[in-house]
Amino acid sequence: GAVVSQHPSWVICKSGTSVKIECRSLDFQATTMFWYRQFPKQSLMLMATSNEGSKATYEQGVEKDKFLINHASLTLSTLTVTSAHPEDSSFYICSARGPGGFRDEQFFGPGTRLTVL
Amino acid sequence: KQEVTQIPAALSVPEGENLVLNCSFTDSAIYNLQWFRQDPGKGLTSLLLIQSSQREQTSGRLNASLDKSSGRSTLYIAASQPGDSATYLCAVPFSNDYKLSFGAGTTVTVRA
Numbered sequence: 001g002a003v004v005s006q007h008p009s010w011v012i013c014k015s016g017t018s019v020k021i022e023c024r025s026l027d028f029q030a031t032t033m034f035w036y037r038q039f040p041k042q043s044l045m046l047m048a049t050s051n052e053g054s055k056a057t058y059e060q061g062v063e064k065d066k067f068l069i070n071h072a073s074l075t076l077s078t079l080t081v082t083s084a085h086p087e088d089s090s091f092y093i094c095s096a097r098g099p100g101g102f103r104d105e106q107f108f109g110p111g112t113r114l115t116v117l
Numbered sequence: 118k119q120e121v122t123q124i125p126a127a128l129s130v131p132e133g134e135n136l137v138l139n140c141s142f143t144d145s146a147i148y149n150l151q152w153f154r155q156d157p158g159k160g161l162t163s164l165l166l167i168q169s170s171q172r173e174q175t176s177g178r179l180n181a182s183l184d185k186s187s188g189r190s191t192l193y194i195a196a197s198q199p200g201d202s203a204t205y206l207c208a209v210p211f212s213n214d215y216k217l218s219f220g221a222g223t224t225v226t227v228r229a
């Protein structure tokens with residue numbers, strides 16, 4: 001139980017295009033999801049908190065107009081990287097706060113590797 | 118904000134040796150602490166979660182201890198195997214909505 005998927009697993013795009021990454025909780029409802037970014041050989045940095053039915057809250061230094069987050073249902077949150085540039089190339093990972101008795105845990109997706117040319 | 122530090126940054130041991138991974142955090146008022154495993158290019162797999170009221174948690178060959186007062190947690194992996202080679206991350210919530218602060222990780226290599 002508590003499985004989180006991400007799609008796509010990797011994407012290559014040209015500079016200036018927008019890319020959408022999906023994060024789904026497969027076997028539970030997730031009212032809260034989180035988006036992280038990870039650079040090579042570095043740890044995860046929280047970008048934003050996504051709450052179903054409300055606006056996402058962004059961490060300091062994260063451009064909300066650049067990284068659009070939509071949590072339209074209890075099982076899906078999306079991250080859109082708008083007008084992507086090479087510096088946006090990174091590994092993006094989402095997580096979902098667990099259901100019921102697992103609400104203290106976060107369950108992570110497999111990540112999406114974004115390469116902007 | 119919670120600062121999380123992991124020492125050592127990298128560790129290489131022969132198969133069969135026990136592993137000891139350290140995690141320290143600056144604010145002892147934590148809800149819980151979670152240990153994760155990350156394989157290269159992959160997402161995170163949750164290994165153990167210790168609640169603030171617990172002193173240790175065990176799963177198979179893994180044992181994690183928590184000392185809130187000193188701001189430390191230790192992950193022990195008994196009888197290491199090459200399949201244990203990965204990066205191990207500890208994370209602590211830094212807010213009451215469970216945002217996580219991560220350490221930089223310890224990259225473990227177990228030599229056959």
